[in-house]
Amino acid sequence: MNIYMSVDMEGITGLVDHTHVDQGKHNYERARAIMTAETNAVVESAFDNGCREVLVNDSHSQMNNLLIEMLHPETRLISGGVKPYSMVQGLDDTFQGAFFVGYHARASMKGVMSHSMIFGVRNMYINDKAIGEMGFNAYVAGYYGVPVLLVAGDDQAALEAESLIPNVTTAVVKETISRSVAKSLTPAKSHALLKAKTEQALLNRNNVKPLIPPDNPELRIEFANYGQAEWASIMPGTVHEPGTTTVRFQAMDILDAYRSMVVMTELAMKTTFC
Numbered sequence: 001m002n003i004y005m006s007v008d009m010e011g012i013t014g015l016v017d018h019t020h021v022d023q024g025k026h027n028y029e030r031a032r033a034i035m036t037a038e039t040n041a042v043v044e045s046a047f048d049n050g051c052r053e054v055l056v057n058d059s060h061s062q063m064n065n066l067l068i069e070m071l072h073p074e075t076r077l078i079s080g081g082v083k084p085y086s087m088v089q090g091l092d093d094t095f096q097g098a099f100f101v102g103y104h105a106r107a108s109m110k111g112v113m114s115h116s117m118i119f120g121v122r123n124m125y126i127n128d129k130a131i132g133e134m135g136f137n138a139y140v141a142g143y144y145g146v147p148v149l150l151v152a153g154d155d156q157a158a159l160e161a162e163s164l165i166p167n168v169t170t171a172v173v174k175e176t177i178s179r180s181v182a183k184s185l186t187p188a189k190s191h192a193l194l195k196a197k198t199e200q201a202l203l204n205r206n207n208v209k210p211l212i213p214p215d216n217p218e219l220r221i222e223f224a225n226y227g228q229a230e231w232a233s234i235m236p237g238t239v240h241e242p243g244t245t246t247v248r249f250q251a252m253d254i255l256d257a258y259r260s261m262v263v264m265t266e267l268a269m270k271t272t273f274c
Helices: 028-048 133-143 155-164 187-203 226-232 254-268
Strands: 002-007 053-058 076-078 097-103 121-126 129-131 148-154 169-178 181-184 218-223 238-240 246-250
Touching: 002 028, 028 053, 028 097, 028 148, 028 187, 097 133, 097 155, 097 187, 121 133, 121 254, 129 133, 133 148, 133 155, 133 254, 148 155, 148 187, 155 169, 169 187, 218 226, 218 254, 226 238, 226 246, 226 254, 246 254
Parallel strands: 002 053, 002 097, 053 076, 097 148, 148 169
Antiparallel strands: 121 129, 121 218, 169 181, 218 246, 238 246
């Protein structure tokens, strides 16, 4: 069995604010080590439970956070940017399951460091369904017929996963108190939990179906301010809805929608506030 792992940072054990996830802040190097060890716990359990291959995609910010020298030696790692498919780079139909580790809740929702791609996004929609990173990534997996078997992160990420993907296995490593405060397990406890949940997810795999995306989806992104919408609407094919901060794009398929979302959010980050 081949497993694809997308590993984000905001949902990792003990990480609660920007000082942990921003490369320029004092807690970042500690956080990298914690993130890498947590990834290893899942990878080791996957191999111990019969997986032949585990491909890990570093999925946070500049996407070069994981310390490869500390990873399980049989792990394959995708690291760095710019990635055309961002958090799901390398995912295809050669995998029998996907794990999302270190994940968080979508923008505008309760959860530790909750957001959707950038902090300038209020909401993202595929057709009329509000989704975040997790939902979008699960749709890409579903396009390839790959079910999301495990989601690990805070309690709000787990609730989001359970609402999206029936029978998914979730691992809660911290409980939300506020957007920058959590009650967290220690790494030793979270590793034990993640190993057990990985085994459970693999045993349960036949009860989880891929999240199949709609055909010809319409992507809509609501930004935090008008300037971000202006920048995003520079992308050809987009429509800036009059009098709003929402930009829409009619996609050919979910892969087209995903790449368009990456471009729109990258453009939106060029907005300044002076």
